[in-house]
Each structure stands twice: as C-alpha cells, then as structure tokens.
Amino acid sequence: MTVIIAGAGIGGLALALALERRRIDFLMFDAAEDLKPLGVGINILPHAIGELAEFGLFPTLDAIGVRTRTLRYINMFGQAILDEPRGLYAGHERPQLSIHRGMLHATMLAAVRERCGDAVVRTGHKFERFEQTGTGVTAFFRTLDGGLVEQAGSVLVGADGIHSMVRAQLHPDDGPMGWNGTMMWRGAVDWPLFDGGDTMIVSGDMKEKLLYYPIGRGATDGTMLTNWVLCRIVGDGSAPPPRRESWSRRGDLADILPSAKKYKIPGMDVVAMIEATQDILEYPMCDREPLADWGEGRVTLLGDAAHPMYPVGSNGAAQAVIDGKRLAHHLASGPVPKALTAYEAERIPVTSAIVRSNRGGGPERVVDVVSERAPNGFDRLEDVISHEELAAIGGAYAKMAGFALKEKQA
Numbered sequence: 014m015t016v017i018i019a020g021a022g023i024g025g026l027a028l029a030l031a032l033e034r035r036r037i038d039f040l041m042f043d044a045a046e047d048l049k050p051l052g053v054g055i056n057i058l059p060h061a062i063g064e065l066a067e068f069g070l071f072p073t074l075d076a077i078g079v080r081t082r083t084l085r086y087i088n089m090f091g092q093a094i095l096d097e098p099r100g101l102y103a104g105h106e107r108p109q110l111s112i113h114r115g116m117l118h119a120t121m122l123a124a125v126r127e128r129c130g131d132a133v134v135r136t137g138h139k140f141e142r143f144e145q146t147g148t149g150v151t152a153f154f155r156t157l158d159g160g161l162v163e164q165a166g167s168v169l170v171g172a173d174g175i176h177s178m179v180r181a182q183l184h185p186d187d188g189p190m191g192w193n194g195t196m197m198w199r200g201a202v203d204w205p206l207f208d209g210g211d212t213m214i215v216s217g218d219m220k221e222k223l224l225y226y227p228i229g230r231g232a233t234d235g236t237m238l239t240n241w242v243l244c245r246i247v248g249d250g251s252a253p254p255p256r257r258e259s260w261s262r263r264g265d266l267a268d269i270l271p272s273a274k275k276y277k278i279p280g281m282d283v284v285a286m287i288e289a290t291q292d293i294l295e296y297p298m299c300d301r302e303p304l305a306d307w308g309e310g311r312v313t314l315l316g317d318a319a320h321p322m323y324p325v326g327s328n329g330a331a332q333a334v335i336d337g338k339r340l341a342h343h344l345a346s347g348p349v350p351k352a353l354t355a356y357e358a359e360r361i362p363v364t365s366a367i368v369r370s371n372r373g374g375g376p377e378r379v380v381d382v383v384s385e386r387a388p389n390g391f392d393r394l395e396d397v398i399s400h401e402e403l404a405a406i407g408g409a410y411a412k413m414a415g416f417a418l419k420e421k422q423a
C-alpha cells in the first residue's frame with residue numbers, strides 16, 4: 014500500500030510518522046517551495062504530546078518548548094479570575110507544551126526525513142486534482158516550473174490545510190470559510206520573564222481579547238520568547254474577511270495599538286511588548302461548518318483540511334496530530350475503503366463538537382462572563398461569579414476535547 018499525502022504541515026507529518034512506525038509506505042507533496050519553520054506560538058495539549066512521544070520526539074520538543082504550568086484568566090486590569098493547572102500540574106501523564114509552531118514543524122519534518130529519506134517529502138508540488146477507481150487513486154500535482162506530476166497510490170489524504178484543494182474536489186458546494194468578524198494579530202518577541210516563566214495569560218472578553226505566554230528560551234537568562242495574540246471584533250461576520258485567510262499575512266501595528274492601550278495589567282506593559290515585536294501577523298477567526306463525511310472511496314482528509322476551527326482552546330494542532338495517528342491505525346487494521354470509513358466514524362463526531370464549541374469561545378468564555386458582569390473590575394470575585402461556575406466552563410471543554418483526566422470522565 015502507498016499512501017499519498019497532500020500537505021506536509023503538522024497533521025500530514027504526524028500521519029507520515031505514524032505510517033512509518035507501521036511500515037506503511039507513503040509519499041508527501043507540499044505546495045511550498047521550501048518548508049521553512051513558519052508561524053509563531055502553538056500549544057500542544059497532553060493527549061497530543063502522548064502521540065508525539067510515541068514518535069520519539071518528546072525529548073526534543075520538551076527541550077525547545079515550555080511546560081505550561083498554569084492557565085491564568087484575568088480581567089483587563091490584571092485582577093485574577095481563575096488559575097487552572099495544566100498538563101503535568103493538572104495530574105496528566107504528559108505536560109502541555111507551549112512551543113514555536115515553526116520549531117515543532119521543523120522537528121517533525123527532520124524526523125520524517127531522517128527515518129524515511131529526503132525523497133519521501135516533495136516540495137514545490139501543489140495538489141490540483143485526483144482520479145480514483147475501485148483499486149487505486151491518482152493524484153496530480155503542479156510543479157513550480159508549470160509541469161504536471163502524476164502519482165498513483167492506494168490512498169490519498171488531503172492534509173493541505175485551511176484552503177484544501179482535496180476538500181474542494183470532494184465537496185464542491187462547500188463555499189468559502191465562515192468568519193465571525195474577529196481579527197487576530199499575533200507575534201513572538203524576546204520579553205522579560207513573568208509569572209514564573211510557565212504561565213499562559215488570557216485576558217479581556219470576546220470583543221477584545223489578549224493572550225500571552227512563553228514558548229521558549231529567551232536571548233538572556235531573564236527573558237523568554239513570548240507569544241501574544243490580540244483579538245478584536247472588526248466586522249459583524251456577515252461578509253468574508255477583508256483579506257483572504259493566510260497564516261503568513263503581515264499585520265499592521267496601527268490596527269492594534271488602540272486595543273493594546275486598554276490593558277492596564279500590573280507588571281506587563283502590553284503596548285511595549287507589541288511595539289517591540291518585529292513581525293506582526295494577522296489572521297481572521299474563521300472556520301467551516303463540520304461535514305457529515307470527509308472523503309469518498311480511497312480519499313479522505315485530516316487536520317485543518319477536514320475541520321478548520323477557531324484557534325481557541327489550543328486544539329488545532331492537537332487534533333491534527335491525533336487524526337494522523339488514528340488514520341494510520343485504521344489503515345493498518347483493515348482494507349482501504351473500510352479503514353477510511355472507520356477513521357471518519359471515529360474522528361468526525363469529536364472534531365465537529367470542538368469546532369462548534371470553539372464558536373462559543375471554548376474555555377476562554379470564563380473571561381467573557383466576568384467582563385460582562387463586571388466591566389469595570391470588581392472588589393470581590395465571588396460577588397461576580399462562583400468558583401464552581403468558572404471551573405465548570407473549562408472542565409466541560411476539556412472533557413469534550415478528550416484531554417480531561419480519565420477519573421474525571423468516569
């Protein structure tokens with residue numbers, strides 16, 4: 014069996030590593046001319062760290078990233094709302110890692126190349142279309158010089174991200190991505206260590222939200238590579254985003270300074286942190302309506318191609334990694350069309366529920382609720398919301414996304 018993987022992002026590489034462990038042949042094709050370590054911060058939740066550990070990547074990722082200890086929800090004035098222990102500190106067997114997406118990607122790519130050889134990853138090959146029969150599938154890729162490359166195999170997996178062309182052929186009536194009117198600006202900067210160097214901060218509300226957390230060592234002992242995300246509602250969601258969704262689109266400092274100035278957090282100069290950031294990126298909060306089925310016959314999807322979701326709740330990369338692992342499992346367990354049906358039957362309900370929950374703000378809803386009830390801050394948090402109500406919001410999300418502790422699920 015040869016598996017053709019269109020897209021060598023986080024999900025495609027997870028599938029490749031899982032197939033390699035099962036001795037199933039594969040070839041990957043990516044549209045990019047060169048697979049550079051792109052992006053800024055990303056979080057990998059304990060359940061996906063377990064899968065990456067099975068690929069033997071944990072020591073490297075652990076050395077690069079930060080073991081997140083606490084997820085701290087605060088209001089815009091820095092008043093504490095809730096501290097939620099994460100990963101090991103919440104009793105999981107594995108940590109939650111906050112890490113640079115480019116370094117995670119580079120680590121996975123190096124492992125695939127080292128284990129399977131450089132030839133299995135073909136860059137500068139943009140998937141265009143496929144044809145399938147009862148016994149096989151042929152994928153067609155456009156090369157940078159305009160040529161067309163034909164690849165025959167037993168299975169085709171569309172791991173080609175938010176603008177998946179495999180998905181477009183499978184679901185021609187899918188339409189454009191849906192946008193909720195929120196724009197996100199992101200960046201990573203060397204910044205003085207705060208709150209122990211392993212705390213992720215969430216502040217603001219659904220109209221204007223700020224997240225910041227360390228994702229790696231800094232240039233000096235007293236600094237860390239710190240990721241920040243600032244979200245603001247800029248439209249009513251009735252029209253497409255002003256610019257096409259792209260993870261690499263540059264943002265403009267002038268667009269975010271007015272929002273940044275509203276944060277009065279003791280010990281964190283939000284404006285200075287953002288002004289010190291060299292590359293500011295912009296990404297609209299968009300997703301797609303979950304599909305009832307992903308593929309047909311010998312073709313399926315994974316990761317963002319299958320279930321693009323709002324990047325809240327730290328689940329995009331985690332779910333793509335789990336898709337890859339479970340797809341390899343099903344391919345090793347049965348004949349091809351049936352294996353893909355079993356994979357989709359397992360993964361569609363879980364990922365669809367996360368897509369829908371993220372639209373409501375996911376676990377970050379705790380700051381929305383408090384801000385709604387006490388927009389100018391509070392004297393006593395318990396007058397605004399009970400601890401049980403706050404904990405219930407985060408706990409319900411963890412259970413649905415599959416990273417609640419087993420004893421809590423019972």
Ligand SMILES: Cc1cc2nc3c(=O)[nH]c(=O)nc-3n(C[C@H](O)[C@H](O)[C@H](O)COP(=O)(O)OP(=O)(O)OC[C@H]3O[C@@H](n4cnc5c(N)ncnc54)[C@H](O)[C@@H]3O)c2cc1C
Nearest residue numbers: 020022023024043044052053140173174260316317330333
């Ligand atoms: C450049 C880049 C930067 C990112 N930065 C961040 C970030 O900072 N924070 C964050 O949370 N998430 C980021 N993401 C998204 C994140 O990686 C995904 O949401 C998540 O990890 C799911 O992974 P995926 O493999 O499904 O998609 P991706 O990781 O997006 O991978 C998709 C891959 O498919 C390739 N591709 C696209 N079209 C075609 C085609 N027609 N033919 C062949 N290959 C194709 C792309 O080049 C890419 O390598 C980024 C993605 C990219 C591509």
